[in-house]
Amino acid sequence: MGQADLPVTRAQVEDFLYREAALLDAWKLDEWLALLAEDATYRVPSNDAPDADPRAALFTIADDMARIRARVTRLKDRNAHAEFPPSRTRRIISNVRIVESDPLRVEANFVVYRFRRNENVREYVGRYRYTLVNLEGELKIAKREAILDAMELASLGAVSFIL
Amino acid sequence: MIAPMRRVVNEPHEMRFEVHRSALADPAVHELEQRSIFERCWIYVGHESELAAPGDFKTRSVAGRPVIFCRDGESRVKVFLNTCRHRGSLVCREREGNAERYTCFYHGWTYDRDGALYAVPGQSAYPPSFHKTEFSLKEPANVAAYRGFVFLNFDAGAVSLDEYLAGAKEYIDLVVDQSPSGQMEVIQGTQEYDIRANWKLLVENSFDDYHLLSTHSTWLNYLKNSGVEMKRPAKGELLPAHGVGKDLGNGHGVVDNVNFRGRPVARWIPIYGEAAKPEIERIRAELAARLGEARAARVADTNRNLIVFPNLVLNDGSSVTIRTFQPLAADRMRVSAWALGPREESATARAVRLDSFLTFYGPGGFATPDDIEALEAVQAGLAAWREVPWSVMSRGMAKEGEQLNTDELHLRAFWIQWDKLISQ
Numbered sequence: 043m044g045q046a047d048l049p050v051t052r053a054q055v056e057d058f059l060y061r062e063a064a065l066l067d068a069w070k071l072d073e074w075l076a077l078l079a080e081d082a083t084y085r086v087p088s089n090d091a092p093d094a095d096p097r098a099a100l101f102t103i104a105d106d107m108a109r110i111r112a113r114v115t116r117l118k119d120r121n122a123h124a125e126f127p128p129s130r131t132r133r134i135i136s137n138v139r140i141v142e143s144d145p146l147r148v149e150a151n152f153v154v155y156r157f158r159r160n161e162n163v164r165e166y167v168g169r170y171r172y173t174l175v176n177l178e179g180e181l182k183i184a185k186r187e188a189i190l191d192a193m194e195l196a197s198l199g200a201v202s203f204i205l
Numbered sequence: 206m207i208a209p210m211r212r213v214v215n216e217p218h219e220m221r222f223e224v225h226r227s228a229l230a231d232p233a234v235h236e237l238e239q240r241s242i243f244e245r246c247w248i249y250v251g252h253e254s255e256l257a258a259p260g261d262f263k264t265r266s267v268a269g270r271p272v273i274f275c276r277d278g279e280s281r282v283k284v285f286l287n288t289c290r291h292r293g294s295l296v297c298r299e300r301e302g303n304a305e306r307y308t309c310f311y312h313g314w315t316y317d318r319d320g321a322l323y324a325v326p327g328q329s330a331y332p333p334s335f336h337k338t339e340f341s342l343k344e345p346a347n348v349a350a351y352r353g354f355v356f357l358n359f360d361a362g363a364v365s366l367d368e369y370l371a372g373a374k375e376y377i378d379l380v381v382d383q384s385p386s387g388q389m390e391v392i393q394g395t396q397e398y399d400i401r402a403n404w405k406l407l408v409e410n411s412f413d414d415y416h417l418l419s420t421h422s423t424w425l426n427y428l429k430n431s432g433v434e435m436k437r438p439a440k441g442e443l444l445p446a447h448g449v450g451k452d453l454g455n456g457h458g459v460v461d462n463v464n465f466r467g468r469p470v471a472r473w474i475p476i477y478g479e480a481a482k483p484e485i486e487r488i489r490a491e492l493a494a495r496l497g498e499a500r501a502a503r504v505a506d507t508n509r510n511l512i513v514f515p516n517l518v519l520n521d522g523s524s525v526t527i528r529t530f531q532p533l534a535a536d537r538m539r540v541s542a543w544a545l546g547p548r549e550e551s552a553t554a555r556a557v558r559l560d561s562f563l564t565f566y567g568p569g570g571f572a573t574p575d576d577i578e579a580l581e582a583v584q585a586g587l588a589a590w591r592e593v594p595w596s597v598m599s600r601g602m603a604k605e606g607e608q609l610n611t612d613e614l615h616l617r618a619f620w621i622q623w624d625k626l627i628s629q
Contacts, residue, residue, distance in 0.1 A: 086569055088394035090300065097556035100394030100544040103569035104560065112430065116423040116571055123420065124574035193300070194397035195568055196539070202574035 050176055055148050056138050058174070058181045063133040066204055071114045074204070079175050079182040084110050086201055092189045102201050113204070124202035130157040131203060135170070145184075148172040152188070154205060164198050166205055167191050213624035214595070215617070220602040222617050226590035229403040229583075234627075235535035241626050242515050243268040247349075247356040247369045249517040249529045250274050250284055254353060254390035254548070260303045260318050264295075265541070266531055267357060273297050273307070273342075274355070277319045284348045284357050285320050290340040307342070316342050352381045353389060354517075354527075372453030376461075376511040380521050382504050383470040384547035385491060391527065392559065396542040398568045402580035403587075404516060404530050404538040408619055410576050411518040411528070412450070412460045412510040414610035415600065418443060420579050424565060424572040428466060432475035435465055448610035450601075456514030456622025458615030464508045466523055466565075469558040470547070471505040476564060477557050484553045512615075514622055524562035536584050542567060 058077075065074040086103040087094055096104035105113060116122045137151040154166040173185035188205040192198060212225040212234075228234055250267050251274045262275035264287055271287035273296075287295050289309035296307040296316060306323060308315045315324040320342035325331070345357040349366035351374065356366055363369070370377070381389055400407065410416065418425070429435060435445040448462030467474030471489035473482050492501035508522040518528040525545040530538045546558050565572040598620065601612025608614035 088396060090397075091394045094393055096559060097552065098393070098559075100392050100396065100559055100562065100567075101569075102396065102567060104563055108431075109564075112427050112571070115430070116427060119423050119426070121422045122575065124578040194395070195399075196397065197399050199398055199400070200568040200574035200577050202568075202578075 049143060050140070050146055050174070050181065052138060052140055054181065055140060055146075055174070056135075059135050059138060059148075059150060059170075059172075062183075063135055067131050067133055069117075069128055071117060071204070075111065075114055077181075077183055078107065078110065078186075079177070079184045080107060082107050082110065082183050083185050084113075084204075085185075085187045086205055087187070087189060089190055089192055089194050102195070103205075117203070122202075124200055127159070129203050131155065146174045146176065146181075148174060156203065166198060166201075212627070213620050215621060215624075217602070220599060222599045222602060222613070222620075223595040223597055224620055226587050226594055226596055228623075229405060229596075230535055230587040230590045232535045235403075235532060238532070238623075238627060239269060241629060242623065243359075243532075245358075245360045245363065245626065246515050247347075247358045247363065247366050247513075248515075249513065249527075250348070250355045250357050252353050252389075252391045252527065252543075252545070253282055253350060253355060254388070256282060258303065260305060261301075262297065262304055262318075263301045264297050264299065266539070268359070269531060271295055272345075272357070275304070275318065278317070279319075282348075282350065282355055283320065284345055284355070285342040286344070288343070289314055290322065290342070296342065314340075320344065352377055352387075369455060370513065371455045371457060372451070373455075373457040373459075373511060373513050376453070376459050376509055376521075377519065379504055379507075379509065380519055380525055380545070382496060382500070383492075383525075385495060385549055386547075388548040389525070389545050390548045392544040392546055392555070394544070396540070396567045398540050398577075399533070400530075400538050400540060400577050400580050401536060402538065402577075402584040403535055404532040405619075405623070406580045406583055407530055407538060407540070408512055408516070408518075409616055410580060411520065412458060412512050412610075412615055413613075414444060414448060414450075414460050414462070415613070416576075416579065417611075420575050421572045423575070427564070427571055428474075428476070433465070433467065442609065443611045450608045450610050450612050450615035452615055452618035453511075456619050457512055458618045459509055459511045460610035460615065461507060461509050462610055464506050466508065467561065468505060468508060468522075469524055469554060469561050471501075477561065481553065481557050484551065484557070488554060512619060514619065520566065523565045524558050526562065526566050 084105040087101050091099045120126050132155045134153045135150050139149050141147045141149050150170045156164040168190040171187040174181050175184045212228045214223040248268045256276045259276050259278050259280045262273050264273055273285040273287045275283050277283050289296050291314050294309050294311045296309045306315050306317050313326040317323045322337045322340040345359050346361040347358040446463040446465040451459050471485050473485040511519040516530050520526045526542050528542040530540045532538050544562050567573050598613045601608045601614050
């Protein structure tokens with residue numbers, strides 16, 4: 043039995059999520075892209091419709107892979123004014139659970155602290171829903187959904203960075 | 206007595222138009238406009254499609270007041286001030302739902318969904334002069350709708366909504382005409398976010414095409430990289446397609462542009478994907494059959510950002526968005542935005558509409574976050590209003606005839622009406 047066939051452990055998933063968080067906090071967006079499967083999606087539902095379908099409901103973000111790449115291109119451009127100078131973020135990820143093994147579905151809680159100059163900290167609190175794929179022993183992200191707990195974005199303002 | 210302050214300088218002969226920055230930064234102006242603007246104008250509440258059945262309700266803040274936007278027992282659209290007639294508590298604290306009755310939990314006063322006071326615990330202790338019929342939930346002086354868009358007005362002496370909307374009606378019609386049955390619906394999912402800026406800056410931003418190139422270059426690059434064709438601007442113009450700015454009366458205004466950015470109704474661009482092409486063509490054919498070629502082209506091949514004075518925006522661009530915003534302070538507002546689509550739209554067309562919406566609009570879009578940043582940067586700069594008191598708004602003033610979307614005639618129309626109301 044090769045490595046790729048062994049069941050993925052929670053520790054492996056945690057290592058993977060922590061690595062992803064470190065890349066995003068460091069704004070290493072091209073390296074982050076390398077963690078995504080070819081047809082990955084990234085979604086942030088509207089706060090009042092956390093379980094909706096983006097084909098039928100308005101989301102905050104509902105990116106396919108082409109849109110994710112375009113988002114990264116935009117964020118690397120100094121004319122992405124909402125993120126220039128870039129925010130500092132710090133992601134705390136916990137309560138990681140493998141909720142299904144095939145497909146590999148993972149849930150985790152997050153707090154993302156976001157700092158900008160002369161601004162109070164903004165705390166984005168919620169949960170991640172991931173579908174991961176095991177490609178020859180290497181985990182990749184097939185689906186990535188960040189669901190905010192705030193009843194409305196309100197003082198969080200925009201989701202202009204990758205949550 | 207201190208002479209009234211001049212906040213808008215409008216000197217057509219000298220071709221000067223300037224706005225005093227205290228209008229955007231001074232808390233005293235914020236207080237003043239609560240009375241002179243928000244208690245006198247027609248203010249958007251919601252769309253009839255948000256309430257399907259008798260008893261359906263949404264609670265929201267309109268002009269700083271808590272309201273219940275609902276259907277009564279006979280399915281009539283109503284607006285109640287969400288405050289108990291006894292001591293003032295909210296009688297409904299849920300965002301949305303369906304109510305048989307509204308019960309104030311504090312002392313238990315209960316209202317039926319027509320607003321009438323239904324039950325008062327221990328009513329016998331009140332004196333004989335107490336009559337339940339005098340304590341119905343209060344309604345604004347006027348509530349009226351135009352083609353599904355519901356407004357309230359706190360001024361009993363206000364002109365009718367129809368008269369108030371003036372030239373804005375033509376542009377609301379262009380939105381509603383996208384639906385074969387004339388019924389547009391608000392789609393599930395609300396974008397509610399704060400901007401640390403004066404609300405009038407979002408009015409300006411919502412129909413100011415002058416900022417497009419510098420603020421939204423990353424969005425324009427995204428379109429270009431996705432294969433959307435963009436022509437070089439014509440001589441004397443800044444944008445890839447021609448567009449005009451118009452004064453629609455009573456402070457309303459619009460930018461009315463030849464479309465280059467694609468429209469779910471009904472102009473395909475590569476971002477929608479090849480698979481969506483036949484569906485967009487089918488929608489286009491339906492428009493032409495129903496409205497005639499000329500009107501269909503007007504609906505499909507132009508995009509328009511409409512301001513209904515003072516705080517409603519209908520952006521009929523990459524998708525249709527209803528956007529309204531409530532001033533929270535001189536330097537802060539709460540924005541609520543929804544997507545609007547034809548009720549009978551197919552699942553495919555709906556998906557294209559929502560996807561197209563997110564390319565530009567909203568707090569996670571490729572453009573709106575940069576607008577928010579621009580407005581907050583302006584507000585930060587306005588802290589120096591005493592030293593740098595005037596903003597210039599004279600683009601296009603020297604021109605005869607047509608005014609471009611990158612000119613400022615339509616912005617001036619808003620400010621002239623604002624100044625008129627605030628000075629009365």
